[in-house]
Amino acid sequence: MSDSPSKSSPKQEGLSLLFADDEGSLQELMKLELPRMGHTVTVCPDGVTAVAAIEKNTYDAILVDQDMPGLTGVEVIARLKELSPSTEAVVITGKSSMESAVSALRCGAFDYLTKPCKLVDIEALLQRIAAKRDLTKKFHALQRRLERIEGSPQLIGQSRGMAHVNTLIDKVARTESTVLVLGETGTGKELVARAVHDRSPRAEKPFVAINCGALPETLIESELFGHTKGAFTGADEHRIGLFEVASGGTIFLDEIGELPKAMQAKLLRVLESREIRRVGENKTMKVDVRVVCATHRDLAEMVTGDEFREDLMYRINTFEINLPALRERLDDLPALAEHLLKRFRPSARPIEQQFTDEALEALRGHVWPGNVRELANVVEHATILCESGPITVDDLPQHFNRRQLSGNARSRGPMTLRELEMEAIHESLERNDGSKPKVAEELGISLKTLYNKLNSEATLKVA
C-alpha cells in the first residue's frame, strides 16, 4: 500500500481515493494517473489491505477490483457501506462478470467499470462522483442555513391543545389524505405541515412549501407546474414545477385562500386527476404528491363571498387540523421561549436560568397577536440586548417594560387617571397589532389626539 498525494491544482476539489487491485501494473498506473487527474490515492494490492485502510481512514470513493485474492470487490464494498456509508464505491469487473457488477450495485455501489478500463472513462466517472459530493455538501450547508433561519422542525408544546394537534398529526400522517391546517398567523401551520410529512411514509422524499399569496398571479402556474422554453415572455429555459420537485413527497400550499380564482380551478383539476401540465405543453404527466394546505382565513366565508371555489374547499378540507393561538396555550410559553432561545443562544441551561421570573411573567401577560413568530422576535430582541445571563424584563421590547411598570403601579395602589388612560391605549395597541388608526377608532379619539398622548408619554419618560 502506498500514498501518492496530488500535486496538480484541479478546478474541482480532488477526491481522496482508495484503489485496490492485485495487478501490479494497474497499481503503478493508478499511482501515477489518479494524482494527475487531481486526486489523492492510496493503492492496495488486495481486499484485506483495502478493508484495513477503510477501517483507518475515510475516503471520498474507492475503486476495487472484483477478482482479488482473499476478499472480493463486492465483499470490500459491503464492509465499506457498514463503516462509511457516504463513501462512494466503484467495482471493476471482467467482461464476463456482469453478475458481480449487479451485486455491487445492490450493495450500494455508485457504478461499475469493465476491464480493460480506459483512463478517460475513469476520469469521467470520478468527475461524476466529485460533482455528487459537491452537491451533497451544498445540500447539507443549505439545510443547516435553513434550520438556522427557520429553527428546527420540532413542534414544541405539551398543552392540551397541542397534545390534540400531535395526535391528529400522528393519525393523518400515515394516510394519503389531503390535510388543511387552520390557525392564526404565526401559530406554526408550516411546522405542522412538515410534521405531517416527517411522520409519513414519504418522509425520505422532498417536502416543498410554497406561499400562494407571495407570487403574482402570472407566475403561480409556472411555479407550481413548470413551463417549457418560450411558453411566455421571459421563459428562457425549461423549468420543472414544484409539483414535480415534490414527486414522491409532500407539497405544502400555504395561504391557499390567496390563490387566484383561475388557479383554484386548475389546482382542483390536478388534485382530482393527479396529473399536471407544464405551461406551454399539451401533454400531461402523472404526479405522486401528497398535498397539505394552510390558511388563516375562513374558507367557508370566502365561499359565501364568491372568493373561493366551494368544490376546491371540499376537496382540500378532508382532514382539518386547527392550531390554537398562543394566548390559548400559555402553558407552552416557557418551553417555546427556551426552544426559540436556542436559535440565538445555543445553551443547555434550563429555562429558570435563562429568563428571570419577572420576565417570564411579563411574557405570560401578553396577548401575542403574532403568536409564536412574535415570541421568536421578542426572544431575538432580548438576546441582542442581553448577550449572556438571564434575560430580564428590561431586555424585552418596550411595551413589556411598560406593562410591568403599570402592573407594579397597580400593586402599589390606585393608578392616576393618566396611567389608566395610557394602559388602555397600550392594551388597545396590542389588540390591534400596533395599528394606530384602529386604536383611535376603538377608543373613540382622533388619530391626532392619540399621537399627542403617546408623544407626551415619551416626553415624560425622557424627562
Ligand SMILES: Nc1ncnc2c1ncn2[C@@H]1O[C@H](COP(=O)(O)OP(=O)(O)OP(=O)(O)O)[C@@H](O)[C@H]1O
Ligand atoms: N409549536 C412550535 N414549536 C416550535 N416552534 C414553533 C411552533 N410554532 C411555531 N413555531 C415557530 O414560529 C415561527 C412561525 O411558524 P410558522 O411559519 O409555521 O407559522 P404559520 O402559522 O405558518 O405562519 P403564517 O400564517 O404567517 O404562514 C417559525 O419560526 C416556527 O419555527
